[in-house]
Amino acid sequence: MKILLKNKMEISKYDGIIIPIYEDKLKVDITEIPLEQLKESNKFEGKENDLYKLTILEEGKLVEVVLVGLGKKDKLSYRKILNILGESYRLLKNEKVSNFALVLDANNVDSNEQLVRASVESFIMSDYKFDHYKKKERSSEEPKVDIIVNEIDKYENIKKEAATIALANLISRKLVNEPANILNPKTLSKEVEHLGKEKGFEVEILKLKEIEKLGMESFLSVAKGSDIEPRFIIMRYIGNKDSDQILGYVGKGLTYDSGGLSIKPTSGMVDMKSDMAGAAAVIGAMCAISENKLNTNVVGVIAACENMISGNSYRPGDIINSMGGKTIFIGNTDAEGRLTLIDAMEYIVTKEKVTKVLDIATLTGAALHCTGAAASVAISNNDEFYKKVNESFDFSGEQIWRMPVFDEYKELIKHHEADLTNTAGNPGTITAGLFIGEFNGDLPWVHIDIAGTSLSTKEKGILSKGATGIATRPLYYLAKEQQK
Numbered sequence: 001m002k003i004l005l006k007n008k009m010e011i012s013k014y015d016g017i018i019i020p021i022y023e024d025k026l027k028v029d030i031t032e033i034p035l036e037q038l039k040e041s042n043k044f045e046g047k048e049n050d051l052y053k054l055t056i057l058e059e060g061k062l063v064e065v066v067l068v069g070l071g072k073k074d075k076l077s078y079r080k081i082l083n084i085l086g087e088s089y090r091l092l093k094n095e096k097v098s099n100f101a102l103v104l105d106a107n108n109v110d111s112n113e114q115l116v117r118a119s120v121e122s123f124i125m126s127d128y129k130f131d132h133y134k135k136k137e138r139s140s141e142e143p144k145v146d147i148i149v150n151e152i153d154k155y156e157n158i159k160k161e162a163a164t165i166a167l168a169n170l171i172s173r174k175l176v177n178e179p180a181n182i183l184n185p186k187t188l189s190k191e192v193e194h195l196g197k198e199k200g201f202e203v204e205i206l207k208l209k210e211i212e213k214l215g216m217e218s219f220l221s222v223a224k225g226s227d228i229e230p231r232f233i234i235m236r237y238i239g240n241k242d243s244d245q246i247l248g249y250v251g252k253g254l255t256y257d258s259g260g261l262s263i264k265p266t267s268g269m270v271d272m273k274s275d276m277a278g279a280a281a282v283i284g285a286m287c288a289i290s291e292n293k294l295n296t297n298v299v300g301v302i303a304a305c306e307n308m309i310s311g312n313s314y315r316p317g318d319i320i321n322s323m324g325g326k327t328i329f330i331g332n333t334d335a336e337g338r339l340t341l342i343d344a345m346e347y348i349v350t351k352e353k354v355t356k357v358l359d360i361a362t363l364t365g366a367a368l369h370c371t372g373a374a375a376s377v378a379i380s381n382n383d384e385f386y387k388k389v390n391e392s393f394d395f396s397g398e399q400i401w402r403m404p405v406f407d408e409y410k411e412l413i414k415h416h417e418a419d420l421t422n423t424a425g426n427p428g429t430i431t432a433g434l435f436i437g438e439f440n441g442d443l444p445w446v447h448i449d450i451a452g453t454s455l456s457t458k459e460k461g462i463l464s465k466g467a468t469g470i471a472t473r474p475l476y477y478l479a480k481e482q483q484k
């Protein structure tokens with residue numbers, strides 16, 4: 001998508017225009033729109049989520065106009081703007097419009113940073129569709145949009161940054177949407193090497209021998225049921241050599257989760273190519289962080305493998321070791337994510353010397369019972385760090401909800417034959433997180449479960465069907481916040 005900022009417009013140059021309007025004092029300056037009549041007939045009142053499309057004749061040319069209600073100015077959130085603009089663009093797309101303008105300075109709306117950022121992010125994200133494997137439907141023409149604002153210079157940098165962030169979200173969506181017969185630990189690591197070269201972060205890939213040398217028995221227990229070798233992916237971005245602060249990101253990278261010997265039913269297995277959405281969020285964020293040359297240090301790691309079934313699979317009832325030295329009773333081979341994550345966590349804390357750590361994972365089906373698809377679920381040991389994470393989600397228009405950590409839950413991850421058990425029981429999302437927290441080296445730590453938010457069943461707002469690229473943008477904004 002080609003996005004330009006312009007301070008003048010000629011309506012007849014476009015096939016479509018989008019006009020956002022607040023609820024109060026309905027007004028459109030740029031062309032004749034029967035706003036009074038639309039209001040009287042309850043067709044468009046400028047209320048939040050009001051969308052109305054009409055066709056006008058401008059200098060002999062048909063132009064599709066979408067009126068977008070923004071509601072009351074003081075009630076408007078970033079999340080709402082993103083989704084409303086995404087929907088308005090979809091109305092134009094349905095009319096095969098690929099050359100349009102968004103009018104920000106006119107009517108009763110004044111441009112501001114938030115609106116410009118949201119429009120760029122929203123148009124790029126809502127334009128995406130996973131149709132790579134459909135031979136006929138692939139769209140060819142690159143859509144063009146002019147964003148009309150009075151002061152172009154004021155917004156050029158915001159536009160550029162927003163575009164890289166939205167594209168990072170799409171990098172993440174594409175990785176998740178790619179099926180597991182194509183994207184496996186090996187091809188994923190190749191893809192990350194490629195992205196590192198293109199965007200400018202350092203990539204190191206550890207193969208089986210090196211992973212064994214590090215003593216990652218927990219990670220390798222999950223990996224060994226697959227014919228495809230695991231990979232340990234390390235991404236380093238050192239943007240501030242003078243600082244000893246390093247932010248650590250750990251992403252769950254199961255390129256497929258069959259459940260292992262504790263096999264999933266087909267209905268639960270069919271979407272499990274998405275079990276690397278945490279990894280995808282970290283990869284996408286690393287891309288945006290290095291493209292924008294943030295003045296900060298971030299290291300991301302991914303223990304990439306498949307959870308499969310073979311004569312060499314790990315079993316329910318096994319007791320295994322881990323890089324951190326704690327032994328683990330395997331109650332269920334489908335609780336594999338936490339086993340890969342603890343060795344990745346141990347590695348990033350002890351070998352990369354990060355000073356804060358965040359892990360992100362499609363970890364538990366129970367996350368859906370906590371907040372559904374509306375919010376990612378978190379736990380943390382540090383209020384200050386969690387506050388920053390929460391703010392970065394807010395800033396991106398994503399939702400996150402922090403769960404409590406009561407002492408009772410900490411008892412549940414212990415086992416009578418081993419130090420820990422991978423099946424601690426309810427509340428499943430919290431106990432799974434606490435299991436990983438055992439390896440955080442007492443650093444400020446946030447754990448995010450995106451099992452409920454990583455896939456969308458609908459095309460809506462900024463979302464396409466399938467992967468959402470969830471948390472990619474918040475992880476960028478969190479790193480940006482660490483610059484200060």
Ligand code: BES
Nearest residue numbers: 275332334335337362363364365366451
């Ligand atoms: N990858 C799944 C979690 C998941 C479920 C993600 C549904 C997205 C949608 C994870 O590895 C898993 O299987 N978790 C089990 C844990 C249980 C066996 C303790 C679960 O949630 O059922």
Ligand code: MN
Nearest residue numbers: 257334335336
């Ligand atoms: Mn599983």
Ligand code: ZN
Nearest residue numbers: 254257275337
């Ligand atoms: Zn899993």
